[in-house]
Amino acid sequence: MMIPQLSDKDSERFKRQLTLSGYTKDHQIKLKSSTALIAGVGGVGGTTALYLAIAGIGRLKLVHSGVLTSSNLNRQILMTEGWIGKTRVDCAKATIHRIASGVQVDIYDERMTMDNSAAFVSDANVAVSARPNFPERCALNMACVQHKIPMIEGAMFDMDAYLFSIRPGYTPCFHCLFKDADSRWQELEFPVLGALSGTLGCMMAIEAIKVITGYGQPLFSRMLLYNLSNMDFSTIAIHRDPACPVCGALQVTEGVKA
């Protein structure tokens, strides 16, 4: 496989992040040659997709079913008022291309399921979990473990959010931590302020960049929890479950894609 190089145009466009301490052209080239699967382009995943695009990722695969409604507009920053009724992944692609035309954006107007998730993640370098329901998060987690694809898990409710990164076979997967969903969870009813989902989406983009490039220290085996009502941030150490039915039997004999 041919490894892309940074063009003069790339070097100019990204020169401010290329001066980050410890961040080099090699990191940028890794980003340019990588694919991120974004499951959900709403308030969280849409923000992640946008920041990965402007950071210089090579390819995005956006998966999200359904059309834009007025009540999406308080948080879904890739959408505009004039697009109500249009398919959200089409809108997301249009916005991203307006801002970062060099990014390849592939779109899928679908939900993540146990049947289709493996195909979505198999050629990705990282997956971002931002769907507003547990079945889709579980399906993505299962596929990422199966294909040893790193996954960034982030979720919010009201003014709370949590975030952690998964390196299958090395760090706890989603199922290691959450064996059972909240049966009362309502996909379209949770309270959300756009600025909060935006913070989470930004942090998930940073995690994805770290996982892809090897820059910095991702939240592996650590969970960040925060509340933006009182600005309380904390991190807890988390552990794999050796009996986890999803990843417990995973014998790591080779590195994960990153």
Place this chain on the structure above:
Amino acid sequence: MNATTITVKLFGTLRGRMESDQKVIISDNETIHTVIERLSIDPQAWYLFSVNGQQAGGDTQLHDGDVLMIVPPISGG
């Protein structure tokens, strides 16, 4: 048994059941499971627990000054 004080932090959909960083007096060596029952939190539901920043099982015994965080699964995206 001696009385002891812990701090309980509830997260996400559990928040609102009581004040943030609530001090709770328990008997020394009570477990997380018994504290859950004391707080009238559904014991059948799944939660992630941490004590003093470390993930913990429900049978973990609690001691004076411990900070217990109870994290339900959330899925807002």
